[in-house]
Amino acid sequence: MVNSSHEAMHRIFQEDPGIxxxxFRTLGIPFPDTTEVSVLTTDLTETQPLxxxxxxxxQVGxxxxxSYLLAVEAQGRKDPAKHSSWTYYLAHLHAKYGLDPVLLVVCQDESTARWAAQPIRIGPPEWPSLTVRPLALGxxxxxxxxxxxxxARDVPLAAFSAITHGKDPNAAAILEALATALKTVDEETATIFGELTELGLGNTPAAQIWRDLMAIDLSFFRSESSQRLRAEGKAEGKAEGKAEAxxxxxxxxxxxxxxxxxxRVLDCADVETLDxxxxxxxxxxxxxxxxxxx
Structure with missing residues (x-):
């Protein structure tokens, strides 16, 4: 089931695909600079009932x-069933679009990320017919x-750092740096990456740290709905604040x-759905x- 943390872990790439x-340039994999990006449909359903x-x-130019295709998957835990799904995705994307696909798996713990990065070999061990090599971030x-x-120089990367390190002992320092950086950007950018960070942190202890940081200084983000959203962990009207947001x-x-x-939105009282x-x-x-x- 998709949840808010899951959504933020992959949707941050829609906000800034340059991340x-x-x-990966810092990891020694020199992907060329991006010139244009198009968001494509994520539905890979065929005519069969599957x-x-x-x-x-x-689609990245x-x-x-x-041009190549960047398929982003947010993965919260090890799931061997994903191997066959990921293999299918890449083969289908190559056949459908005629472009080379790259699979990126985003994780919040090192164990899952290292598992996701392992090559997937399809076929007998003597001669694998297909090898899938995911890229994994954690x-x-x-x-x-x-x-x-x-x-402040790279707010999207700072937000992504905060999300992926949400369970790390350094989480508080990362979040403090991001909170400071958000004060240097325009209000709309602060809104987007502030909310993505909170959603991406999910139910981790770092999520409460982030809410506390956002409650300290609201000068850069003044809307009534957003102020109510930042105070939601301590307020009775949590669902109402999220709906208005x-x-x-x-x-x-x-x-x-x-x-x-x-x-429909304002009448909804389910916090997970509103997230x-x-x-x-x-x-x-x-x-x-x-x-x-x-």
């Missing part, structure tokens, strides 16, 4: 004139950003919110996409 190139769906799929190889000036994010992004959508809708509101192109069955 992919910048992160549904397969990626978390995020991007590079400075050398090439707390062991994502940069730890604790310098506020470094965080969903509507506010859509409207701030210039997306029309009809009466039916508004009523999911809030994450989707950051990238949706229509208000109705909040209710996708993905």
């Amino acid at each position: 992919f190139t910048r992160t 549904e397969r769906r990626l978390d995020t799929l991007l 590079t400075v050398d004139g090439r 707390p062991h190889n994502v940069p730890v950003v604790t310098d506020p000036s470094a965080a 969903v509507v506010t994010v859509l409207e701030r992004r210039g997306i029309a919110v009809g009466d039916d959508v508004r009523s 999911l809708w809030l994450s989707r509101a950051l990238t949706a192109t229509t208000a109705e996409e909040l209710f996708s069955q993905a």
